[in-house]
Amino acid sequence: MKNMWIIAKKDLGSFFSSPVFYSLTSVFLILNGFIFFNILNFFSLQSFQAQQMRGGGIGLNLNEMVVEPSFHNMAVILLLIIPLVTMRSFAEEKKSKTFALLLSSPIHLIEIIVGKFVACMIVVGLMILLSAYSTGYLILVGNPEMGPIITGYLGILLMTGCYVAMGLFASSLTDNQIIAAVISFGLALFMWIIGWGAQAGGSGLGQLLEYLSLITHLEHFLKGLISSSDLVYYLSFIFFGLFLTHRVLESSRWR
Amino acid sequence: MIEVEQLSKSYGPREAIKNLSFQIEKGEVVGFLGPNGAGKSTTMNILSCIMPASSGTAKICGFDVFEQALEIRKLIGYLPETPPLYSDMVVYDYLSFAARLRNVPLKNTQSAVEQVIEKCSLKEARERIIGRLSKGYQQRVGIAQAMVHNPDILILDEPTIGLDPIQIIEIRKLIQELALSHTIILSSHILPEITQICKRVIIISDGQIAAVDSLDALTTRLHKGERLLLEVRQNSSEILEKLRALKKVNAVTEHQPAHFTIDCEPNADIQDKIAQLSLDNKWGIVELKPVSMTLEDIFLKLTLEENKVQQ
Known part of the structure; x- marks a missing residue:
C-alpha cells in the first residue's frame, strides 16, 4: 500500500x-x-419554443436533455484523451531504462501497476472535476435531479477506470508511446462499439456482445440506476486489464 | 555472501551465460572482466533479480534470487548499464524517491539523501533537473541511487562507461571509498579499472568463466610461465616424478588419472623432451599441447582496449 x-x-x-x-x-x-454550451443553447431554444406553444407549462426535462447528453459526450472525449494519459506509464519507463x-x-510488480493506475485515475479525475463547473452551473440556475448526476459521475469514473486499465495494458506491451496510445485507443473504441455486432450475432451471442460493450453499462448509470451487473462488469473489466x-x-x- | 552455481541464461537460442559458478565473500570487491557481450550484464541482472536465470541457482546472503527476490532487493543496490534516471526529475527528488522505494523510512529519507549527495559530491547538482546534467553527474546520480539505502552489496554495471578521464578518476575514487564498507561487484571491459579497484577478478568470456582468481595470482600466472597438458595411456606413479625431474619444470599436477598439467618456465620449449621421455618409458602419449590461451587472449583484448582508452 x-x-x-x-x-x-x-x-x-x-x-x-x-x-x-x-x-x-x-x-x-x-x-x-x-x-455543453451547445447542448444548453439547444435546450433553451427548445424550451422557449415549447413555451410558445400550448401546454408550455410542461417543462422539458433538464436531466434528459442536458445532463445525459453531456455525460455521453464526455465519455467520447475521454475515449480520445485517456490513451494519451496512460501511454507513457510503462512505455517511457522501458524506453529510458x-x-x-x-x-x-x-x-x-502489482504495487507498481496499481500505483500507476491510481496516478492515471487521479489525473483524469482531476480533469473531470475541473469540467464539473458545467454541472455546478446547471444546479445553480436550473433544478436538475441530483440522483442521476451523482450516478452519472460514478459511471463515468468507472468507465474511466476501464479506459485506464486498457491503456496501461497497451503501454506495457511496447516501449513506444505512440504505439501504446494507438493500441489503447483501438481497444477502447472496439470495446465501445462491440455492441454493434449484437444484431448480427443472433440472440445468444448478441446478448453477450451487448453485455461486453462499455457504453451499454454507462446508459444505466446515466439514468440514475446502479445495478450490480454494471458494477461487476466495470470492476471486473478493470481487474482483468490490470491482470x-x-x-x-x-x-x-x-x- | 554470494553463491552462484551452474547459472545459465539463454535469450532464445542464444546462450548469454553458460554454467557460471563462483563465490563472493562479505567485504570483497570483485571485478567482472570481459569483452563486450561476454555476459557480464546478464549475470548482474540475474543477481539483482531483474530477470530469472534459465537454469542454475544464485544465492545472496542465503536468499535465492528467484524464490526470495524481495528479500534480496532490500540488500542490494544496483546500477544498471544505463543509469535508471528520470530525466524530468530534480536530483534531490529523484534520490528521495529511490530511497523511499528501497524501504527507507520517511523520517530518515532526508538524512539518507543528504548523505549520498555528500558522498557522491552532488552538492552543486542537487536542485538541478537530471536530464540537463552532464554524463558524469548523471553517472554519479546513478551510483547515489544505488547506495541511498545503504545496502550491504553494491552491483555496479560498467560504472565508468562513457565518461571522460577526469570523471573516470573521480568515480574510481568514489568506488574505492565505498569498498571500505560494502561488498561490491563491478563490471568492466577495461583492465586498469579492475586492477585499481578490485582485489579479485572473475574473467568472463563468451558466457563462461575463463578465470577466477586474485589479481596478483592472475598476473603471476600470465607472466611467469607456460602450461602444458599431457595425456597418456599408461598410468603410473613414476610419470609424476620423472616429469618433475625435468629441467625448467616448476610444477606438475595430475588433475585426472593420466592427465597431467605441467607448469614450466617461459619459453622452456620442453615439448620435445616430454615426448622423448614418454617414448622411452612407453607411456603411450595421447596428447601433448599447450593449455588453451583464452585467458591471455582476453587479457590481450582488454589490454588493447586499455591502450585505446589511454590514447
Missing part, C-alpha cells in the same frame, strides 16, 4: 511537471465546454 503511493506520487509529479498534462486538460476542457530501478527495488498488464510485464522479464 505504502509502496503503491510512492509510485503514484512519483507519476503524479511527472504528470504535473510536464506540459502533456496541461495541454490534455486544456483540450478536454475546451471541447467539453463547447459541447528506468524500469530497472523499479524492478530492482523491494516492491511487488493482463501484470502478465505481460512478468513475462517480459523471462525473455
Whole structure:
C-alpha cells in the first residue's frame, strides 16, 4: 500500500511537471465546454419554443436533455484523451531504462501497476472535476435531479477506470508511446462499439456482445440506476486489464 | 555472501551465460572482466533479480534470487548499464524517491539523501533537473541511487562507461571509498579499472568463466610461465616424478588419472623432451599441447582496449 503511493506520487509529479498534462486538460476542457454550451443553447431554444406553444407549462426535462447528453459526450472525449494519459506509464519507463530501478527495488510488480493506475485515475479525475463547473452551473440556475448526476459521475469514473486499465495494458506491451496510445485507443473504441455486432450475432451471442460493450453499462448509470451487473462488469473489466498488464510485464522479464 | 552455481541464461537460442559458478565473500570487491557481450550484464541482472536465470541457482546472503527476490532487493543496490534516471526529475527528488522505494523510512529519507549527495559530491547538482546534467553527474546520480539505502552489496554495471578521464578518476575514487564498507561487484571491459579497484577478478568470456582468481595470482600466472597438458595411456606413479625431474619444470599436477598439467618456465620449449621421455618409458602419449590461451587472449583484448582508452 505504502509502496503503491510512492509510485503514484512519483507519476503524479511527472504528470504535473510536464506540459502533456496541461495541454490534455486544456483540450478536454475546451471541447467539453463547447459541447455543453451547445447542448444548453439547444435546450433553451427548445424550451422557449415549447413555451410558445400550448401546454408550455410542461417543462422539458433538464436531466434528459442536458445532463445525459453531456455525460455521453464526455465519455467520447475521454475515449480520445485517456490513451494519451496512460501511454507513457510503462512505455517511457522501458524506453529510458528506468524500469530497472523499479524492478530492482523491494516492491511487488502489482504495487507498481496499481500505483500507476491510481496516478492515471487521479489525473483524469482531476480533469473531470475541473469540467464539473458545467454541472455546478446547471444546479445553480436550473433544478436538475441530483440522483442521476451523482450516478452519472460514478459511471463515468468507472468507465474511466476501464479506459485506464486498457491503456496501461497497451503501454506495457511496447516501449513506444505512440504505439501504446494507438493500441489503447483501438481497444477502447472496439470495446465501445462491440455492441454493434449484437444484431448480427443472433440472440445468444448478441446478448453477450451487448453485455461486453462499455457504453451499454454507462446508459444505466446515466439514468440514475446502479445495478450490480454494471458494477461487476466495470470492476471486473478493470481487474482483468490490470491482470493482463501484470502478465505481460512478468513475462517480459523471462525473455 | 554470494553463491552462484551452474547459472545459465539463454535469450532464445542464444546462450548469454553458460554454467557460471563462483563465490563472493562479505567485504570483497570483485571485478567482472570481459569483452563486450561476454555476459557480464546478464549475470548482474540475474543477481539483482531483474530477470530469472534459465537454469542454475544464485544465492545472496542465503536468499535465492528467484524464490526470495524481495528479500534480496532490500540488500542490494544496483546500477544498471544505463543509469535508471528520470530525466524530468530534480536530483534531490529523484534520490528521495529511490530511497523511499528501497524501504527507507520517511523520517530518515532526508538524512539518507543528504548523505549520498555528500558522498557522491552532488552538492552543486542537487536542485538541478537530471536530464540537463552532464554524463558524469548523471553517472554519479546513478551510483547515489544505488547506495541511498545503504545496502550491504553494491552491483555496479560498467560504472565508468562513457565518461571522460577526469570523471573516470573521480568515480574510481568514489568506488574505492565505498569498498571500505560494502561488498561490491563491478563490471568492466577495461583492465586498469579492475586492477585499481578490485582485489579479485572473475574473467568472463563468451558466457563462461575463463578465470577466477586474485589479481596478483592472475598476473603471476600470465607472466611467469607456460602450461602444458599431457595425456597418456599408461598410468603410473613414476610419470609424476620423472616429469618433475625435468629441467625448467616448476610444477606438475595430475588433475585426472593420466592427465597431467605441467607448469614450466617461459619459453622452456620442453615439448620435445616430454615426448622423448614418454617414448622411452612407453607411456603411450595421447596428447601433448599447450593449455588453451583464452585467458591471455582476453587479457590481450582488454589490454588493447586499455591502450585505446589511454590514447
